Amino acid sequence: MGYPHRSHPKETPVLSKHFGDAQARTLEGWKQRGGYRALEQALGMAPADVVNIVKESGLRGRGGAGFPTGLKWSFMKIGDGKPHYLCVNADESEPGTFKDREIMRWTPHALIEGAAIAAHAIGAETVYIYIRGEFTEPITIVEAALKEAYAAGILGARAMGSSVKIDMYVHRGAGAYICGEETALMNSIEGRRGNPRIKPPFPAVAGVFGQPTTINNVETLCAVPHIITNGAAWYKALSLSSPKSTGSKLFSVCGTIARPGNYEVTLGFPFKDFLYDVCGGPLPGRRLKAVIPGGSSVPIQTMEEAEATLMDYEGFVAKGTMLGSGGVIVFDDSVCMVKMIARLARFYAHESCAQCTQCREGTAWTTRILERIERGGGTMQDLDVLLELSENMTGKTICVLSDSCAAPIVSGIAKFKHEFEAHIMGKKCPLGATAAA
Amino acid sequence: MSGHAAGATATGAHAPVFTGAIETELSGILGRYPTKMAALLPALWIVQRERGWVSPDSMVEVAERLELTPAYVKGVVTFYTMYHQHPVGRHFIQVCTTSPCGACGAERVVESLLKHTGCGELGATSPDGRFTVIEVECLGACGFATPIMVNEEFVESVTPEKVPQLLSKYR
Numbered sequence: 283m284g285y286p287h288r289s290h291p292k293e294t295p296v297l298s299k300h301f302g303d304a305q306a307r308t309l310e311g312w313k314q315r316g317g318y319r320a321l322e323q324a325l326g327m328a329p330a331d332v333v334n335i336v337k338e339s340g341l342r343g344r345g346g347a348g349f350p351t352g353l354k355w356s357f358m359k360i361g362d363g364k365p366h367y368l369c370v371n372a373d374e375s376e377p378g379t380f381k382d383r384e385i386m387r388w389t390p391h392a393l394i395e396g397a398a399i400a401a402h403a404i405g406a407e408t409v410y411i412y413i414r415g416e417f418t419e420p421i422t423i424v425e426a427a428l429k430e431a432y433a434a435g436i437l438g439a440r441a442m443g444s445s446v447k448i449d450m451y452v453h454r455g456a457g458a459y460i461c462g463e464e465t466a467l468m469n470s471i472e473g474r475r476g477n478p479r480i481k482p483p484f485p486a487v488a489g490v491f492g493q494p495t496t497i498n499n500v501e502t503l504c505a506v507p508h509i510i511t512n513g514a515a516w517y518k519a520l521s522l523s524s525p526k527s528t529g530s531k532l533f534s535v536c537g538t539i540a541r542p543g544n545y546e547v548t549l550g551f552p553f554k555d556f557l558y559d560v561c562g563g564p565l566p567g568r569r570l571k572a573v574i575p576g577g578s579s580v581p582i583q584t585m586e587e588a589e590a591t592l593m594d595y596e597g598f599v600a601k602g603t604m605l606g607s608g609g610v611i612v613f614d615d616s617v618c619m620v621k622m623i624a625r626l627a628r629f630y631a632h633e634s635c636a637q638c639t640q641c642r643e644g645t646a647w648t649t650r651i652l653e654r655i656e657r658g659g660g661t662m663q664d665l666d667v668l669l670e671l672s673e674n675m676t677g678k679t680i681c682v683l684s685d686s687c688a689a690p691i692v693s694g695i696a697k698f699k700h701e702f703e704a705h706i707m708g709k710k711c712p713l714g715a716t717a718a719a
Numbered sequence: 720m721s722g723h724a725a726g727a728t729a730t731g732a733h734a735p736v737f738t739g740a741i742e743t744e745l746s747g748i749l750g751r752y753p754t755k756m757a758a759l760l761p762a763l764w765i766v767q768r769e770r771g772w773v774s775p776d777s778m779v780e781v782a783e784r785l786e787l788t789p790a791y792v793k794g795v796v797t798f799y800t801m802y803h804q805h806p807v808g809r810h811f812i813q814v815c816t817t818s819p820c821g822a823c824g825a826e827r828v829v830e831s832l833l834k835h836t837g838c839g840e841l842g843a844t845s846p847d848g849r850f851t852v853i854e855v856e857c858l859g860a861c862g863f864a865t866p867i868m869v870n871e872e873f874v875e876s877v878t879p880e881k882v883p884q885l886l887s888k889y890r
Contacts, residue, residue, distance in 0.1 A: 286863075365753070377817045377857040415764075415801045416813075416858050418871045451751045456760055457800030459856065471752075473759030473785075475798040491753050536819040536861035543862045578818065578857075609861070617822050625818045629856050635798075 287543050290560045296530045297504050298546040301388045309430040312391035320507035324399040325444040332403040338514035340528035345499030346607045348595045357486035358404035358494050366406040367495040370397050372413040373455055373462040376577035378609030381532040382500035384544050386420035390427035396503030401448045404496050409450040412467050415457050425452050459633035463681045464497040477635045478681035523550025527594030535561050537612040549594035568614040576606020578626050579686030581693035618713040619698040620705055623690050624652035630687035641684030644675035658710035733776035736769050755785045772803035808844040808851035810889040813868040815858040823864035831879035
């Protein structure tokens with residue numbers, strides 16, 4: 283359902299079916315809508331069987347990397363005598379992405395149910411829901427839902443009357459994009475600065491508190507109850523294209539477009555239809571110019587590329603970009619691409635944890651150069667320097683924050699070089715915009 | 720502010736935060752984690768809720784409670800943007816200006832806020848002590864441009880025109 287808009291007939295509302303319905307927020311309302319039946323069913327199954335259904339469904343991580351969820355769960359060795367942990371990544375901070383916020387605001391029990399099923403599948407007795415500090419409303423709503431779930435015996439020493447123990451807590455972040463990176467997130471839970479860790483060891487071996495840990499995105503976990511209830515085959519059939527991309531996916535749409543908001547479609551949906559029909563196309567009198575389809579960390583697409591794209595993991599890669607988090611940022615012909623890319627670089631410079639030189643220096647230098655070009659003080663040589671810096675920022679650091687800064691720069695120069703040249707030759711922004719200082 | 724290199728040294732005039740019900744609250748939080756250190760972010764949130772900011776003296780108190788050093792606590796406080804290391808206006812306003820909101824006119828919202836609060840510039844507190852306005856990186860509500868946060872309250876779809884009426888809510 284395209285909250286805040288009415289559902290579009292071409293949507294497939296599975297996760298978003300109850301967006302905008304405040305009754306679904308309460309435990310009673312959630313149960314009336316079929317809630318917690320999947321958890322009850324899963325608690326009656328062996329953990330390995332739960333893992334196998336999710337493996338079979340083809341569900342992939344919805345946070346950005348697209349790693350197969352069932353496979354990730356299978357890395358947790360049940361019965362190893364160690365405490366296992368599940369961390370829920372609700373640190374939604376990727377520019378353009380605001381789907382998990384909506385899930386938590388409207389259907390907090392969907393998250394609790396999905397997380398509890400995952401906890402059972404990986405043998406975790408403790409779940410931390412890491413919610414970014416700015417999400418005050420989702421935090422309040424999820425905490426109220428947790429209280430209800432404990433009071434009803436859904437969580438606690440005997441989850442839903444079973445022999446399985448599941449404790450679940452909210453851990454509030456405090457303002458740091460990097461804590462959405464899974465190892466930084468674990469450090470933040472431990473009470474440390476949010477610096478990403480070197481891998482290996484991978485979280486399933488030594489994660490939070492040094493113990494086996496799985497980290498899953500909010501949206502990923504919310505798909506799990508539906509898979510348990512309706513079966514892996516049902517979920518697999520929710521695909522219009524590649525057998526490697528199954529199920530439905532929430533896409534957050536923002537920028538200069540007629541109807542920004544959240545929309546849920548089956549993977550493989552034509553991107554052209556999505557942008558022009560489901561989202562209403564450009565604002566009156568405008569023409570769409572560029573799209574960043576998967577959150578700000580993926581390469582920019584021209585409209586020609588976007589209009590030929592199928593919306594799934596492989597479809598976006600085939601057209602030079604990635605599905606990422608599903609945060610679709612749309613720019614029309616009134617927007618200066620140099621200014622937008624400069625502002626994104628400044629975002630990454632601000633959010634760099636600064637432990638790797640390539641990132642700390644690279645994000646700052648590229649920001650300064652891009653802002654200089656935007657102001658009209660750039661040279662053609664600056665474009666070469668930007669590309670050289672981007673090369674040195676890609677694949678050379680502990681995490682991918684610096685790669686994420688380079689992606690829009692490299693794709694922006696490749697696809698919108700004429701805008702950069704117009705700034706340099708004309709010694710000013712042709713659209714009259716000036717990059718914020 | 721003390722002159723200690725870590726900037727988190729007790730001055731002696733500090734009224735403890737963690738007493739009575741708040742001490743009980745912290746005990747409950749400690750029960751959620753296998754280490755005391757893990758309660759650091761929640762403990763700092765409590766300090767900020769109670770005092771409006773995280774003072775060097777509070778950092779020392781938190782360090783003692785969690786068996787950490789004041790320098791360690793300061794290191795964590797300075798990593799995260801949401802902990803105030805100095806007192807701020809009664810209403811702390813954060814405006815998202817990252818690219819998606821920037822494309823939808825966030826800069827004009829900033830201008831309007833600076834003008835109508837009397838803050839004049841980013842990071843400054845208005846002469847009447849009511850407001851502080853800062854830019855913030857992506858608030859995660861890009862489809863509702865421009866979102867702002869006023870203290871703990873999230874306000875969506877702010878436009879320059881809506882600013883005067885919006886501010887009248889916050890005395």
